[in-house]
Amino acid sequence: xxxxxxxxxxxxxxxxxxxxxxxxxxxxxxxxxxxxxxxxxxxxxxxxxxxxxxxxxxxxxxxxxxxxxxxxxxxxxxxxxxxxxxxxxxxxxxxxxxxxxxxxxxxxxxxxxxxxxxxxxxxxxxxxxxxxxxxxxxxxxxxxxxxxxxxxxxxxxxxxxxxxxxxxxxxxxxxxxxxxxxxxxxxxxxxxxxxxxxxxxxxxxxxxxxx
Numbered sequence: 001x002x003x004x005x006x007x008x009x010x011x012x013x014x015x016x017x018x019x020x021x022x023x024x025x026x027x028x029x030x031x032x033x034x035x036x037x038x039x040x041x042x043x044x045x046x047x048x049x050x051x052x053x054x055x056x057x058x059x060x061x062x063x064x065x066x067x068x069x070x071x072x073x074x075x076x077x078x079x080x081x082x083x084x085x086x087x088x089x090x091x092x093x094x095x096x097x098x099x100x101x102x103x104x105x106x107x108x109x110x111x112x113x114x115x116x117x118x119x120x121x122x123x124x125x126x127x128x129x130x131x132x133x134x135x136x137x138x139x140x141x142x143x144x145x146x147x148x149x150x151x152x153x154x155x156x157x158x159x160x161x162x163x164x165x166x167x168x169x170x171x172x173x174x175x176x177x178x179x180x181x182x183x184x185x186x187x188x189x190x191x192x193x194x195x196x197x198x199x200x201x202x203x204x205x206x207x208x209x210x211x
Contacts, residue, residue: 072144
């Protein structure tokens with residue numbers, strides 16, 4: 001399978017070492033998916049496009065920096081693909097389900113990703129720990145919850161002046177509801193980036209502090 005062309009289709013340029021890591025990740029993910037139901041997507045192309053590419057398409061629009069928290073990382077998305085493509089950044093992957101975090105741990109170790117750490121905890125409880133409260137430059141989350149809910153879970157972790165990034169299916173009402181919560185917290189939507197994967201319209205919503 002020509003992995004490189006799948007990424008090129010979405011204007012994503014990767015180094016040979018990054019391509020190699022994604023190819024290894026694909027093998028590990030497919031093997032694990034036979035033992036544990038990680039995803040209903042079973043074919044290589046689907047995993048590359050709907051999980052890997054959907055995770056790193058953010059790099060086409062934003063330059064990540066410093067410390068990033070992935071809330072509700074699921075089986076490592078978008079955190080692991082972003083860690084592969086942003087080796088100078090530090091990623092913390094958070095999920096409340098033990099078997100998901102165990103899989104994240106396994107994948108990160110097999111891929112020898114030194115810029116990943118992982119936490120088995122609930123976001124609404126973890127922020128009480130001062131080690132994590134207001135300690136992140138970006139908070140990202142991919143299709144985890146209704147926007148007003150996820151922002152309330154995310155804000156306590158965000159250092160001032162930095163950004164929230166959410167991967168969603170486009171829903172105009174949800175965005176309007178979210179704008180109300182943002183305004184109350186001195187934030188606003190900076191950008192909404194639209195893209196399509198397999199003819200499904202998706203968006204990246206970026207919000208930042210205005211005060």
